[in-house]
Amino acid sequence: MTQKVIEMKQIVKDFSGFKANNGINLDLQKGEILALLGENGAGKSTLMSILSGLLEPTSGEIFVKGKKVxxxxxQVAKKLGIGMVHQHFMLAxxxxxxENIILGYETTKGIAIDFKKARQQVLALANNxxxxxDPDQKVSEITxxxxxxxxxxxVLYRGADILIFDEPTAVLTPQEITEFIKIIRGLANEGKSIILxxxxxxxxxxxxxxxxIIRAGKSVGSFEVGKVSDDKMAELMVGRKIEMKLTKxxxxxxxxxxxxxDLQVKRKNGSLAVNNLSFTIHAGEILGIAGIDGNGQDxxxxxxxxxxxxxxxKAVIKKLVINSMSTREITQFGVAHIPADRQKYGLILPLSLADNIALQEYYQRPFSKLGIINFKQIYNHAKKLMKKFDIRAASANLPAGELSGGNQQKAIIARELDRDSDLIIAFQPTRGLDVGAIEYIHKQLLAQRAKGKAILLVSYELDEIMQLSDRILVxxxxxxxxEVKPETTSETELGLLMTGIKKAGVKE
Known part of the structure; x- marks a missing residue:
């Protein structure tokens, strides 16, 4: 007989009239891996923040191992054996x-921390x-x-037997994802219960x-994975049919x-990250860059x-060598840049959505005249792009940090594509997004290709590279x-090329 370790009944979380969770039901059984699926902004993280004690529900009931709590x-969640691994890691x-693992739960010997005992406990957990x-490495030095x-x-050191993972593979390479899947299977086999x-x-x-599956803060249903198709899951998640494969x-x-x-670019330590690389991208073409993370893409x-x-x-854009040009000069010359990390490099999170959309052009007309910024013009421009690019926010004045991941990405896409640049550099453009947002962004990139734009697509998602690229450089x-064509290669061949194994006929 299965044992329910978690039951969440009719959970409501109301933020000043906006119900992020609106009567959601969820249960988790011992030793089970339960996937929690929904669009960006559907209420998944809010629901799990309630379960992990970061938020309190407006109404509803929670039972842990049959007992109402x-x-x-x-701290209450931890005492109940609930631990959460957040999408954005919380490490010093x-x-x-x-030190990070034992922080706040230090074993002491007299008045001093007993690092020897803690090390033994941590290594025993790691081995198990x-x-x-490596317990002695600084977090800043590890992948x-x-x-x-x-x-x-x-979370294991704190005694958790119910583990919540929030978008755990959003920042991992395909190889690391495979390893992560092995890890959580091992945790479940040891009797841990997991929400993914x-x-x-x-x-x-x-x-x-x-x-x-939840949609717009409401429960849609629970299903055995083997009894529901990908198409059905996608449709239930977004409320409409999704084109899983786009025609190109x-x-x-x-x-x-x-x-x-013959491009050469050095790392901070002086070694060559990019070593004599040559390629050309034409107008109306998408060149995909495939490779394991850390092979010079950044x-x-x-x-x-x-x-x-x-x-x-040298790097030449439209016959102009850009080697010594500044970022602003390159941007003004007609280059759009969708960065890999929207929160670190794409947006200034405390600033409004409107201000973020104007970041590339705020100093130019019509947003600025004689050094004076026209905030009304910036706001009106943002409202126009919100409608054009389907950015869902209550107001253009909302801080960018309060938008869902999908809407943050759409804001960057809107800002960069609206400038009508000849070259679009898109680095991980759909990282951490749901299938509906991925479909939308893929269509936007294909539309730019149809308009004659040149697109450099750098992605660790092989299916994205295969589906969008006209040529793939590994x-x-x-x-x-x-260099291969998507129609004549396979993910297996790409994987071999990514590890440096070249097939017969591939140029040296």
Whole structure:
């Protein structure tokens, strides 16, 4: 007989008249992996913030292991065995891995922290669950995937047997995702109960036992994963049929827009991140860049947008060498940039949506005259783009940080595409977004291609690269590992090229 470890009944969370959760029901069984599926802004994170004690519900009931509880804060949740791994990690970067894991739960020996005992306990946990870590490394020195392991060990160290993961793969590479799936399967096999907040249907299919779908703050239903199709899950999530595969007409190539010749870009430590790379993108073409994270993608994009020095070779946009140009000069010359991290590099979160949309042009007419900013013009422009790009917000004056991830991304897309640039550099344009938002952004990029724009698409999502690209350039150690056509290659071949294994006939 299955044991319900969590029951949430008719949960309502009202924010000044806006019901982020409106009568949601959810249950979790012991040893189960339950996927919580919904659009960005559907109320998934709000619901789990209630369960983990970060928010209190306006109404509704919560039962933990059959007992009605009142979760008034994170400490109460922890005592009930509930731990949450947040999408944006909560780690002190200047502390070591060990210090982060035991922070607030230190084992003492007299008046001093007993680091020896804590180390033994942490390493025992890590070994038991296959979470390889170096306890003495500083968090600032480890990869994103390793930081995630630290977050998992934090909640396990505090005794959690009910684990909540909020969009855990949004910042991971395909290889790291595979490893993460193994980790949570191992946790479930050990008797842990897991709620996985996600929008990725393939991950639900790969790891979840059941899926609970919510839309616009309301329960849609719960299903055994093996008994519901991807198309049905997507439709229930967004309330309409989704085009899972977009049709793409043949490319109509125009003049060269971006030419990169023997490009060299160094990392902060002086080593070459981009090593003698050459390629050309024409008007009306999407060139996809595939590769494992850390193989020069960040440095390439930063060099092409003026954020990093070019150390050798040259980059030419429409016959103009941009090596020594500033970011603003490159932007004004006709380059749009959709950055990989919308919150770090795409938006200023405390500023309003309207101000963020005007960031690239606030100093020019019609937004500014003689150094005086016309805020009314900025607001009206934002309202127009909100309608054109389907940005869902109560007001253009709302801080960007209060928008859902999908609407934050749409704000960046609106700002960059509205400027009618000849070259669009899109780095992880659908990172952390649901299928509805992904479909929308893919259509926007294909529409720009149809208008004759040149698009450099850098993505770690192989299906995105395969679906949108006209050509795919694979990077390994900052060099070209191969160039392939999506219609004549496979994800397996791409994976081999990404690890530096070249097939016969691929140019050296």
């Amino acid at each position: 009142n979760i008034t804060g994170p 970067e200047s502390f070591t891995v060990l 669950y296959g979470l390889s870590i 994103v995937a390793q930081q995630q392991r630290v977050e998992i060990l934090k 907040i996600t929008h990725k249907l393939e991950e639900i299919r790969a790891v979840a036992d059941r899926v609970t 007409p043949a490319a109509q190539l125009g003049r060269p827009i971006l030419t990169v010749k 440095e390439l994009v930063e060099a092409l947008t003026g954020l990093r020095k070019i150390n050798g070779g 990077l390994h150690n900052g060099q070209e590992s191969g």
